[in-house]
Amino acid sequence: MGGLVYFSSRSGNTARFIRALGLPADRIPVAADAPMPAPRAPFVLVTPTYADGAGRGAVHKQVIRFLNDPDTRARLRGVIAGGNRNFGALFALAGDVIAQKCAVPLLYRFELAGTPTDIARVTEGLDRFWKTQFSTAI
Amino acid sequence: MKDFAGRPVPRAINWNRVQDDKDLEIWNRLTVNFWLPEKVPLSNDIQSWSQLTEDEQRLTIRVFTGLTLLDTIQNTVGAPALMPDAVTPHEEAVLTNIAFMEAVHARSYSSIFSTLCSTAEVDEAFRWSEENPHLQQKARLILDEYDATSQPLKKKVASVFLESFLFYSGFYLPMHWSSRARLTNTADLIRLIIRDEAVHGYYIGYKFQRGMERLSAAERQEIKDFAFALIFDLYAIECRYTETLYDPLGLSEDVKAFLHYNANKALQNLGFENLFPDELCRVNPAILAALSPNADENHDFFSGSGSSYVIGKAVATEDADWDF
Numbered sequence: 388m389g390g391l392v393y394f395s396s397r398s399g400n401t402a403r404f405i406r407a408l409g410l411p412a413d414r415i416p417v418a419a420d421a422p423m424p425a426p427r428a429p430f431v432l433v434t435p436t437y438a439d440g441a442g443r444g445a446v447h448k449q450v451i452r453f454l455n456d457p458d459t460r461a462r463l464r465g466v467i468a469g470g471n472r473n474f475g476a477l478f479a480l481a482g483d484v485i486a487q488k489c490a491v492p493l494l495y496r497f498e499l500a501g502t503p504t505d506i507a508r509v510t511e512g513l514d515r516f517w518k519t520q521f522s523t524a525i
Numbered sequence: 526m527k528d529f530a531g532r533p534v535p536r537a538i539n540w541n542r543v544q545d546d547k548d549l550e551i552w553n554r555l556t557v558n559f560w561l562p563e564k565v566p567l568s569n570d571i572q573s574w575s576q577l578t579e580d581e582q583r584l585t586i587r588v589f590t591g592l593t594l595l596d597t598i599q600n601t602v603g604a605p606a607l608m609p610d611a612v613t614p615h616e617e618a619v620l621t622n623i624a625f626m627e628a629v630h631a632r633s634y635s636s637i638f639s640t641l642c643s644t645a646e647v648d649e650a651f652r653w654s655e656e657n658p659h660l661q662q663k664a665r666l667i668l669d670e671y672d673a674t675s676q677p678l679k680k681k682v683a684s685v686f687l688e689s690f691l692f693y694s695g696f697y698l699p700m701h702w703s704s705r706a707r708l709t710n711t712a713d714l715i716r717l718i719i720r721d722e723a724v725h726g727y728y729i730g731y732k733f734q735r736g737m738e739r740l741s742a743a744e745r746q747e748i749k750d751f752a753f754a755l756i757f758d759l760y761a762i763e764c765r766y767t768e769t770l771y772d773p774l775g776l777s778e779d780v781k782a783f784l785h786y787n788a789n790k791a792l793q794n795l796g797f798e799n800l801f802p803d804e805l806c807r808v809n810p811a812i813l814a815a816l817s818p819n820a821d822e823n824h825d826f827f828s829g830s831g832s833s834y835v836i837g838k839a840v841a842t843e844d845a846d847w848d849f
Contacts, residue, residue: 397547398731399796437550440558440720465826471790472813473723475716478820495827499793504803512827 388517389464390430394450401435401469403500408510415453423453429462429520431494431513435469436481445480454489464520465494467509472498538614545735548615551728555622558721562633565714567640573707574641583650584770585698585708586642590650591660591766592695593634595687598664600627602671603684607729610677616732623725630718637711659766663691663759670755678740681733682752682795686759689726689791690784692719694767697780697812704811712815719816730794737796752795756788782808 391412395401405412412433413424432454438445454460466489468482479496486493495512497505543549577585604624611617638647654660669675670683696719703712737745763784771777785801786808792800 397735398727399734400793403793403796437554439554440560443557471723471727472817472820473719475720475817476819478817482825493825495825499790502789502799502803502806508827516826 388514389520390426390428391433391513392424392426392430392453393433394447394453395435396447400500401433404469404497404505405433407501407503407506410510410513415449417449419449419452423456423459425456426459426462429464431465431467431516432463432485433467433469434481434485436471436474436477436479438474438477438480440477442477442480445477445484447481450481450485454485460489463489463491465492465516467495467497468493469497469499469501536614538618540615543615544613545615547728547731548613548619551724552615552619552622554724555619555626555721558717558724559626560717561629562636562714565710565717567637567710567714570641570708570710573709577702577707580773582642583646584774585702586638586646586650587653587657588695588698588770589634589637590647590654591657592692593631594654594660594664595691595695596627596631596634598667598671599684599687600624600631602668603627603687606671606673606680607677607684609673610680612732612735619728623728626721626725630721633714633718637714641711657766657769659762659769663762663766666755666758666762667691676748678733678736678748679751681729681736682748682755685726685730685733685794686756686791688722688729689794690756690788691759691763692722693783693787694763694770694780697771697776697783700812700815701776703815716816726791726794730796734796749797752792752797753800756792756800760784760788779809779812782806783812 391405391408391410392415393401393405393412394415395405396417402414405414413426415424416422432450434447434450436445437447454463466482466485468479468485470477470479470481472478474480478498482493482496485491494516495505495509497509501509540549574582601624604620604627608617608620611620667683667687670679675683696715699708699712699715702708737748740748764781767780767784768777771780782805786806789799789801789806792798
C-alpha cells in the first residue's frame with residue numbers, strides 16, 4: 388500500500404472523510420509556517436476545492452506549497468478531490484487542476500465529507516490502485 | 526463634555542488584522558462571485574416558456590414565489606439576526622454581503638416573472654404563497670429560531686437548514702426543466718443562486734462548528750439534538766409541500782431523493798453525520814447533470830465509468846501560484 392496525504396481547512400470536511408476511510412494519512416498543515424509532510428513513498432493526495440466562480444484559486448495555497456517540492460511531486464501517484472456539486476462545472480476542480488499539472492490520474496471526487504458509498508468506493512479503489520501500481524513497478 | 530462611559534469604544538474594522546482566515550477567504554469568494562440578474566439573458570426563455578402547459582407554468586411561478594419568500598426571510602431577518610453573534614468584525618462584514626446577495630436572489634425571481642409571466646399570474650402566486658400552509662409553516666419554524674432570544678448556535682442551525690436544505694424542493698424544478706432543454710437561461714440564473722447558497726451554508730456551518738468547540742459536551746449534545754429534531758420537523762413539512770406541488774407531474778419521489786441528499790449536505794455543513802442512508806439519496810442523474818453541467822465529462826477512475834486513468838483536461842489556473 389502507498390500512503391495518503393490530505394489537506395483540510397478548519398471546516399473539517401476532508402478531515403472527516405479521511406477519518407471515515409480509517410487509513411493512516413499525513414495532514415498538510417493549515418498554518419503557512421508549519422512544517423510540511425515530506426512523503427518518502429508513493430502516495431495519493433486528498434484535497435478539497437476552493438475555486439471562485441471563474442475557477443481561479445481552486446487549489447489551496449498550502450497544497451501548492453506542498454506540491455512545489457519536486458521530490459514530493461515525484462512520489463504523487465493520484466489525486467482524490469472534494470467539492471460541492473453546487474459549484475456546477477467547477478465541482479471538485481482542484482482534482483482536475485492537480486491531475487493535469489502533475490500528470491497523475493484523478494482517482495475520485497466526493498462532496499463535502501463524503502457518503503458511506505464514497506468511503507466504500509475509495510477504500511476498494513485505493514486497494515486495487517496500489518496493487519496495480521506495485522505490480523507494474525516491479 | 527458628554528460622558529462616554531458605558532458605551533464600548535467604537536472600533537473601525539481592520540482587514541489587515543484578521544483573526545479568522547476563513548472570514549477573508551469567504552469575503553473574497555463572495556465578492557468575486559457577485560452578480561446581478563441583468564447578466565443572464567432571460568428573454569431567450571420566452572419561447573420555451575410558451576411551450577410549457579398552463580399547469581407547468583403555474584407550478585413554476587409558485588415554486589419561484591416560494592423561493593422568493595425564503596430569500597426575503599434570509600435577507601431581512603436571517604442574515605441580520607446572525608450579526609449580533611459574530612465573533613469577529615470581519616464576520617459581521619461577510620454577513621452584510623450574505624444579506625445583500627439574498628436580496629439579489631429575491632429580486633431575480635421578479636426579473637424572471639417580468640420577463641416571462643403576466644402580472645395577474647404572478648399576483649395569484651404571491652397570494653398563494655401567503656396562503657399555502659406548508660410554505661407558511663416552514664417559514665414560521667425558521668423565523669421562530671431567528672428571534673433575538675434564541676441561542677446563537679440554534680440560529681445558525683436554522684440558517685444552514687434554510688440555505689442548504691429548504692431551497693431544494695424549489696431548485697429541483699428549474700433543474701428538471703433544464704435537463705429537458707427548457708428554460709435553460711433561467712436555469713443558468715438559478716445555478717448562480719445555488720452557488721451562492723453553497724458558500725453561505727458552508728460559512729455559517731463553519732462558524733457554527735467554531736461555536737460548538739467552546740461548549741461543554743452536554744451543551745454540544747443539546748444543540749445536536751435540537752438540530753436533528755428541527756430537520757425532522759422541516760423534512761416532514763417539505764414532504765407535504767413537495768407532494769402538493771409535484772404530485773400532478775408524478776415527480777414527488779424524485780424530488781424527495783433530492784431533499785434527502787441535500788439534508789445530508791446541510792448536516793455536513795454543520796459538521797454532523799448524514800441522516801438519510803445513501804439508498805434514499807439516489808438523485809436522478811439528469812438532475813445532478815443539470816446541477817453541475819460538464820462536471821462529469823472527466824470520469825474518475827474509482828467510479829469505474831472511465832475505461833482508463835483520465836488525466837484532467839486543460840483548465841484555467843493561476844500560473845503565478847503554481848510555479849514549479
